[in-house]
Amino acid sequence: MPEEDAWAALLRVRDGGPVPDGALGDLFAPLFAPPDADDGCIVIGRLAQTLDGRIACANGHSQWIGGPGDILHTHRLRALCDVVMVGAGTVHHDDPRLTTRAAPGPNPVRVVLDPARRLPATHRVFADGAAPTLLVTATAGGATHGQAEVLRIGDGAIDLPALLRALAARGLRRIFVEGGGRTVSAFLAEGCLDRLHVTLAPVILGSGIPAFTLPEAVRMDQGLRFRWAVHGIGEDLLLDIPLGRRRPGSCEGTA
Numbered sequence: 001m002p003e004e005d006a007w008a009a010l011l012r013v014r015d016g017g018p019v020p021d022g023a024l025g026d027l028f029a030p031l032f033a034p035p036d037a038d039d040g041c042i043v044i045g046r047l048a049q050t051l052d053g054r055i056a057c058a059n060g061h062s063q064w065i066g067g068p069g070d071i072l073h074t075h076r077l078r079a080l081c082d083v084v085m086v087g088a089g090t091v092h093h094d095d096p097r098l099t100t101r102a103a104p105g106p107n108p109v110r111v112v113l114d115p116a117r118r119l120p121a122t123h124r125v126f127a128d129g130a131a132p133t134l135l136v137t138a139t140a141g142g143a144t145h146g147q148a149e150v151l152r153i154g155d156g157a158i159d160l161p162a163l164l165r166a167l168a169a170r171g172l173r174r175i176f177v178e179g180g181g182r183t184v185s186a187f188l189a190e191g192c193l194d195r196l197h198v199t200l201a202p203v204i205l206g207s208g209i210p211a212f213t214l215p216e217a218v219r220m221d222q223g224l225r226f227r228w229a230v231h232g233i234g235e236d237l238l239l240d241i242p243l244g245r246r247r248p249g250s251c252e253g254t255a
Contacts, residue, residue, distance in 0.1 A: 010080065010093030011105050027231060027240060030195055031080055031174055037245055039164040043192055045177040045184040046077060048199040048236075049209050054208035055181045060093040062180075062209075069234025072200045074178065079105025081176035083167060087183035088114040097228070098178070099130050107131035109172055112148070113183060115139065115158050136163060160190045185213045188224075191247040192204050197246050198239040215250045222249035 001009070001022050002136050009020035010028055048066040049055050056062035058150050061096045064071065078084045090096065091112055097108045110125050110133040117139040119126075124135055126146030133148035137146045143150055153163045167175060177187050187193050198211070217223055226245060231238040 003184065007076070007104070009152070010076075014106075015082065024230070027238075028080055030242070035194075037164075039161065039193070040168045041132045041164045041173045041175050043164065043175045043177060044077065044104045044148060044184075044197060045187055045189065045193045046074065046079070046193040046199075047181060047184055048074075048201060049211040050203040050205050050208075051200055052204050052206065053211050054205045055179070055211045056209040057092070057205065058208050060089070060209070063094060063200045065203060066199045067116040067201065067235045069232075070201070070236050070238075073197070073199070073233050075100050075102035076105070077176050077178075078101050078108050079173040081108050082172040083111050083175045085111040085113065085175060085177045085183070087180050088116075088119050089182060089184065090180040091119055091125060092180070093180075095123055095125075097124050097128060097130060100237060108176065109134065110148075111136055111167075113158055114152050115154075115156070117141055117145075119145075121148075160187060160192050164192060170200055181209060181211050186210070188243075189214055189247060189251040191251075193243045194245060196239075196241040196243055198241065199233065200237040200239060202235060214248055217248070217250040219249075224248040 006020050006022050006024040010024060013032050031042055045213045047055055048070050074108050077242055084098045099107045107130060110123060110131050113136050115138040117137045126148045129147050135145040135148045135150045136158055137152055138154040138156050153159050177184055229240045
């Protein structure tokens with residue numbers, strides 16, 4: 001099946017259609033599998049990193065580590081999911097729109113995690129009205145932030161399992177955690193990721209911000225070992241990793 005037709009078929013899966021055969025269907029089918037977790041969500045994290053494991057320069061600049069294939073893949077994930085979620089650092093450094101400009105499909109609900117509520121309402125995600133937007137915080141304040149609705153989850157720190165339950169209660173069950181590294185790492189450390197997509201770009205920086213930030217491991221068996229499938233996306237490699245809500249051993253007992 002031509003890729004354009006396969007993508008159109010995947011968009012119809014959102015409305016109950018069958019998952020198409022072929023590479024795209026195999027890659028995205030897990031998004032539509034019945035959830036195993038009690039919260040009823042399927043949560044997929046995504047990072048784009050260099051060969052030496054960096055997701056940005058030391059000053060936070062990250063546009064663009066991945067090539068056009070990675071950008072298309074990211075926008076396709078947005079189109080297939082109910083929610084695209086990023087942390088405050090991503091909004092501060094990149095001012096993203098979090099829409100599906102590079103791929104046909106609906107814009108998801110945009111969720112920004114800002115525990116201390118430090119981001120100004122002038123960022124595009126709060127001001128452009130392109131899609132419904134939630135600012136999730138752990139700090140008291142008003143009920144809106146620009147055009148975004150404010151949702152308080154936790155006190156001082158955002159309670160990620162409680163956030164997933166709150167999103168599911170709104171009918172938002174396919175959750176795409178797009179970044180940045182600290183946000184994806186927090187979901188991984190909490191055991192809140194069903195799947196992880198990591199784009200490996202043919203770039204060496206030699207310095208910069210690491211992809212994952214987790215409690216220190218003191219033994220190799222505290223790492224999280226997994227199987228993966230490798231897909232070519234343009235000049236980059238996409239690593240598709242099933243996690244099933246498992247946590248690294250270094251994170252056990254840290255919640």
